[in-house]
Amino acid sequence: MPLALSPTAVPVVVDEAKCIADKGCTVCVDVCPLDVLRISDLTSKAYMKFDECWYCMPCETDCPTGAVTVNIPYLLR
Amino acid sequence: MDDFVDGLSEVTCDVLVIGGGTAGPMAALKAKQKNPALNVVLLEKANVKRSGAISMGMDGLNNAVVPGYATPEQYTKEITIANDGIVDQAPVFKYAARCYDIIQELDRFGIRFQKDANGDFDLKKVHHLGTYVLPMPNGETVKKALYRQLKRERILISNRIMATRLLTAKDGRIAGAVAVNTRTAEFLVLRAKTVILCMGAAGRLGLPHSGYLFGTYENPTNSGDGYAMAYHAGAALANLECYQINPLIKDYNGPACAYVAGPFGAYTANAEGKRFIESDCWSGQMMQEFYNELQSGKGPVFLKLNHLHPDTVGEIADILHRVERPSRGRFHEARGTDYRERMIEMHISEIGFCSGHSASGVFVDEYARTTVSGLYAAGDMASVPHNYMLGAFTNGAVAGEHAAEVAQEIDLPDYDADFVRLERERILAPTRRTDGIPPNQLEYKARRLVNDYLQPPKVTARMQIGQARLAEVREDFDMALVARNAHELLRALEVSSILDCADMAAHASLYRTESRWGLYHNRVDYPEKDDENWFCHTLLRKVDGRMVSEKRAIQPYIVPIETEERTAYERLRVSNQA
Numbered sequence A: 001m002p003l004a005l006s007p008t009a010v011p012v013v014v015d016e017a018k019c020i021a022d023k024g025c026t027v028c029v030d031v032c033p034l035d036v037l038r039i040s041d042l043t044s045k046a047y048m049k050f051d052e053c054w055y056c057m058p059c060e061t062d063c064p065t066g067a068v069t070v071n072i073p074y075l076l077r
Numbered sequence B: 001m002d003d004f005v006d007g008l009s010e011v012t013c014d015v016l017v018i019g020g021g022t023a024g025p026m027a028a029l030k031a032k033q034k035n036p037a038l039n040v041v042l043l044e045k046a047n048v049k050r051s052g053a054i055s056m057g058m059d060g061l062n063n064a065v066v067p068g069y070a071t072p073e074q075y076t077k078e079i080t081i082a083n084d085g086i087v088d089q090a091p092v093f094k095y096a097a098r099c100y101d102i103i104q105e106l107d108r109f110g111i112r113f114q115k116d117a118n119g120d121f122d123l124k125k126v127h128h129l130g131t132y133v134l135p136m137p138n139g140e141t142v143k144k145a146l147y148r149q150l151k152r153e154r155i156l157i158s159n160r161i162m163a164t165r166l167l168t169a170k171d172g173r174i175a176g177a178v179a180v181n182t183r184t185a186e187f188l189v190l191r192a193k194t195v196i197l198c199m200g201a202a203g204r205l206g207l208p209h210s211g212y213l214f215g216t217y218e219n220p221t222n223s224g225d226g227y228a229m230a231y232h233a234g235a236a237l238a239n240l241e242c243y244q245i246n247p248l249i250k251d252y253n254g255p256a257c258a259y260v261a262g263p264f265g266a267y268t269a270n271a272e273g274k275r276f277i278e279s280d281c282w283s284g285q286m287m288q289e290f291y292n293e294l295q296s297g298k299g300p301v302f303l304k305l306n307h308l309h310p311d312t313v314g315e316i317a318d319i320l321h322r323v324e325r326p327s328r329g330r331f332h333e334a335r336g337t338d339y340r341e342r343m344i345e346m347h348i349s350e351i352g353f354c355s356g357h358s359a360s361g362v363f364v365d366e367y368a369r370t371t372v373s374g375l376y377a378a379g380d381m382a383s384v385p386h387n388y389m390l391g392a393f394t395n396g397a398v399a400g401e402h403a404a405e406v407a408q409e410i411d412l413p414d415y416d417a418d419f420v421r422l423e424r425e426r427i428l429a430p431t432r433r434t435d436g437i438p439p440n441q442l443e444y445k446a447r448r449l450v451n452d453y454l455q456p457p458k459v460t461a462r463m464q465i466g467q468a469r470l471a472e473v474r475e476d477f478d479m480a481l482v483a484r485n486a487h488e489l490l491r492a493l494e495v496s497s498i499l500d501c502a503d504m505a506a507h508a509s510l511y512r513t514e515s516r517w518g519l520y521h522n523r524v525d526y527p528e529k530d531d532e533n534w535f536c537h538t539l540l541r542k543v544d545g546r547m548v549s550e551k552r553a554i555q556p557y558i559v560p561i562e563t564e565e566r567t568a569y570e571r572l573r574v575s576n577q578a
């Protein structure tokens, strides 16, 4: 059975202008309990890679530059 | 990150604590303090800094037994009644007697609790009979404070490691655990003299009504791995049919009324704005009334705050939007719900196992010992009923101290190398396929079947169909599940625990042929409570590879319960409404 790609709108948004992952920050990736954030190889900024979010907010709370915004996943909104 | 790395390493320690949420950090601390010479390892699937139910802190400490407000005898009585009498009182009493020490210790850690003008702890009444809820004005600092203590005691912390199975020695003693790195899929063998399971509730069993897999009441990292591991190691699990089901905001997984807004004058109401239950404190009986109202012409059910002074509502919102589930404010804002103007629609949660909120857990005695020698359990996954966050801390401490005492007396047990080899094969099987069913689809199907067939009201024929359908999903798991990277493997292994828990839920529910604990075990084809045959615990375990259940007598009560007291929780419905 071949796998398809189903698009999904992710709840967590990173403001790339504020994100300092390119200077070595990985705080949001480190703290997320569900481990769904990653640093992009392309942009060197943090982003939500997996749509498996508890909208719990450590990523937003602990980000040193205020780059992260947690929204409520679309299905619940 | 997430690419597969082929690796196998072995670590040896004295005390291994698995799960670094609430009970785990306390267990590790106490083990180390008991004997600083011991090597204590704390293993965590996420990151101890922000893991577990208390990831963002809590607004209040349940259930605090504080001198001047309540006695251990009163508390033991309350919990015995709330749990329909199916309680071994020794662990409950021990908790009640010890928890005041732990509160004071947490206070010294810097987690401050509400105090009155005289500097005494200032508790709120929420429960039906006694007063046990202690507000935490700086509740968001809980995890930071714990983490500082762990660092100070130099506990070895391993983050992003998921335990999958326990190791046992030839004589049945615990010998350690096997685990997987969730970002590389590297395999780890952890040898230990004693092991403490603190892996939280089985929170990803039912599917939330929204259909969002991770919109669960519990932190979804708690996928029931602890229950599955205990089961496969041969430990007994108690009263699993006594599910956890909680009243929540509709579509948002935050709890609401009883513990925070209740003491300010808010309450659970029907569509007419009228109270229909006397006490909003969570219990199976309360959930049954909630469910009845929800299904009735007066439904749905709401949280009512709009009768309160706007400043009071502001005060409640400030607490609700800062700790525990702080994205709650955004949810309501997006829907245009102002607490001051409108009642807030509520609903019931998906099902799960949890002793913190009900009574379904790995069987433990008053020393947090399971039925496997050297294996302990504490917190939501251990069978001490209704013990919430303070129960996790207190019983974590009890487990840590006892496990340290035992570990210093014994040699490191040997483990079965063949078992480790087979487990590694089991774990890596989904990574060897390039084609098949991805974990998210398998999980969705399994949990949808749990909702369709296993959630109450429970019907025998329906649960049996559920068992058959879940067996098909398990076959898919064994034959077709594919994981393309380490993260997908993490999810795949979680599905394995979810399937085990679903099987246990069905088996335990079918075994108890009566109704008890209100909605938690409402068996439609056995509608009556049957004290003559079922005033007992049920224990489920794996014997010769098969799931079996048996009855276990309730230990004689330490605190006697009068006949009229026994039924206090059965009279929750507001009387003029009946």
Ligand SMILES: Cc1cc2nc3c(=O)[nH]c(=O)nc-3n(C[C@H](O)[C@H](O)[C@H](O)COP(=O)(O)OP(=O)(O)OC[C@H]3O[C@@H](n4cnc5c(N)ncnc54)[C@H](O)[C@@H]3O)c2cc1C
Residues within 6 Å of the ligand: B018, B019, B020, B021, B022, B023, B024, B043, B044, B045, B046, B051, B052, B053, B054, B058, B059, B060, B061, B062, B063, B161, B162, B163, B164, B198, B199, B200, B201, B217, B218, B219, B221, B222, B223, B225, B226, B253, B254, B255, B259, B324, B325, B356, B357, B378, B379, B380, B381, B387, B388, B389, B390, B392
């Ligand atoms: C939304 C919500 C609100 C609550 N409100 C209150 C309240 O106001 N007051 C109160 O007293 N109680 C409250 N509770 C209950 C209380 O928080 C819990 O009873 C308590 O925190 C449970 O602690 P625990 O250690 O058992 O589980 P947790 O703190 O959840 O810790 C379990 C840990 O195990 C880890 N883990 C899971 N599987 C594995 C694995 N395979 N390998 C390694 N690690 C693993 C998890 O990542 C997690 O860190 C609330 C609970 C929730 C969910």
Ligand code: SF4
Residues within 6 Å of the ligand: A014, A018, A019, A020, A021, A025, A026, A027, A028, A029, A045, A046, A062, A063, A064, A065, A066, A067, A068
């Ligand atoms: S914590 Fe903030 S700054 Fe750091 S990587 Fe994440 S988004 Fe970027």
Ligand code: SF4
Residues within 6 Å of the ligand: A012, A031, A032, A033, A034, A035, A036, A037, A052, A053, A054, A055, A056, A057, A058, A059, A060, A070
């Ligand atoms: S809200 Fe929670 S689960 Fe979602 S990305 Fe942030 S830390 Fe992770």
